[in-house]
Amino acid sequence: MMALVSRNPRSVYWVAAFVAALAAFQTSCMPASWGAAALLHPSRRALKVSLPPGAENVSIDGDGVQLSGWFFGGSPPRRGTVIYLHGSADNRASGLSIAQRYLARGFDTLIYDSRAHGESGGDACTYGFYEKRDLERAIDTVPNKPVVLIGVSLGGAVALQAAAEDRRIGAVIAVATFCDLRTVATERAPFFATKREIAAAFKLAEAQAHFTVDAVNPVAAAPRIQAPVFLIHGQDDKDTPPWHSERVFQALRAPKRLLLVPGAGHNDALRPEIVSEIDAWIDKAIPLVAAVR
Numbered sequence: 001m002m003a004l005v006s007r008n009p010r011s012v013y014w015v016a017a018f019v020a021a022l023a024a025f026q027t028s029c030m031p032a033s034w035g036a037a038a039l040l041h042p043s044r045r046a047l048k049v050s051l052p053p054g055a056e057n058v059s060i061d062g063d064g065v066q067l068s069g070w071f072f073g074g075s076p077p078r079r080g081t082v083i084y085l086h087g088s089a090d091n092r093a094s095g096l097s098i099a100q101r102y103l104a105r106g107f108d109t110l111i112y113d114s115r116a117h118g119e120s121g122g123d124a125c126t127y128g129f130y131e132k133r134d135l136e137r138a139i140d141t142v143p144n145k146p147v148v149l150i151g152v153s154l155g156g157a158v159a160l161q162a163a164a165e166d167r168r169i170g171a172v173i174a175v176a177t178f179c180d181l182r183t184v185a186t187e188r189a190p191f192f193a194t195k196r197e198i199a200a201a202f203k204l205a206e207a208q209a210h211f212t213v214d215a216v217n218p219v220a221a222a223p224r225i226q227a228p229v230f231l232i233h234g235q236d237d238k239d240t241p242p243w244h245s246e247r248v249f250q251a252l253r254a255p256k257r258l259l260l261v262p263g264a265g266h267n268d269a270l271r272p273e274i275v276s277e278i279d280a281w282i283d284k285a286i287p288l289v290a291a292v293r
Contacts (some may be wrong), residue, residue: 030193035201039185040116040124040209042089047118049093054103060112060141062134065121068092069112069138072103079106079286080170081142085135085155086111087176087267088125091118098150105279108144114154124209127154127181127216132162139168146170148282153177153240153266157218160229160248164221171285172225173278174218175232176266179244181216188239222251228285230257232274234264257281 051057052070060067069092082102084095095111103109114131115122125131135158139147148171151159156174163169178184182202189198202213222229229252233245242260249258259277261269 030190030197030201032197032200032204035189035193035198036205036208039201039205040126042116042125044117045089045091047091047093047113049096052096052099055099058110058112058141060134060138062115062120062122062137063130065115065130065134067112067115067121067134067138068119069110070099071142072099072109073143074103074106074108077106078108078144080146080148081108081110081144082148082150083135083138083142084109084111085149085151085158086114086117087153087155089117090152094152095150101275102148107148108142110138110142112138114158125154126209126211128158128161128218129211129216131158132165135159135162136166139166146286148286149173150278151175151177152270157181157216160218160225161216161221163227163229164224167226169227171228171230171282173230173232173281174245174248175269176234176237176240177218177231177245177248178240179217179219179247180214182213184240184244185213219247219251222248223253225252225254228255228257228281230259230278230281230285232259232261232269232278234266234269235260235262236264237266237269239266255285 055070055072058069058071084098086094092111092113099109099111113120115134116125145168147169149159149169150173152175156177159172159174160177163172186198206213231245231249233242235242249256
């Protein structure tokens with residue numbers, strides 16, 4: 001059995017914040033420019049994988065950016081399309097096993113680099129504010145519906161926010177999502193940063209990237225989601241504690257499931273034993289969507 005393996009590294013903006021912390025420790029302050037840069041500019045992981053067999057290079061017109069991806073189309077009839085959304089400081093290569101698995105299970109599959117990641121355009125990550133619009137345009141390009149979203153960390157948060165607005169999305173699997181950007185970023189700010197400094201960093205980030213931090217809010221989007229949602233979270237996740245997914249779960253009104261994976265951290269919840277759980281859930285979710293629409 002092929003495992004779904006997330007190679008999503010811990011977000012580099014937190015690493016950048018830690019480096020800033022070491023430098024700022026002597027002065028006991030966090031300049032707003034450091035915090036804003038750490039939030040907006042994850043590092044770009046170079047794409048080291050050539051075009052996989054059966055894949056087609058695609059360029060997607062996102063919301064003001066060009067997105068680079070791979071599309072895997074199977075022989076008809078198809079059940080729909082699975083779209084994989086990677087995490088921060090990652091790229092589409094981490095979704096190859098997912099693309100191959102669900103192509104074999106009767107779905108077309110699409111994996112692409114999020115804005116400011118991999119080979120896609122843009123230099124600011126907004127954690128769903130613009131990314132959900134990019135995803136909407138990506139869905140425009142796929143021939144077979146419904147769409148099943150599988151998102152990890154940042155990708156999970158984007159999937160949830162998009163599903164609240166786009167009824168073409170038939171099911172969502174969100175792994176290690178955050179509940180809202182302000183909360184998770186504040187949790188991970190350097191220990192010496194004051195509330196005033198954190199607020200100043202958010203304000204500067206908003207001005208530089210032309211977005212609103214408080215609008216990046218999966219838990220607020222959750223009640224408007226009509227598609228079934230499967231939340232998966234590592235029980236020992238220290239980066240984004242599982243209560244983030246628990247808050248989203250409580251807010252959902254659609255058919256839902258929450259699975260906390262014992263012993264798993266932020267990047268290893270998609271263990272081999274979880275794969276069959278996802279497969280079975282998707283098999284039930286798609287007919288359920290067809291029945292309620």
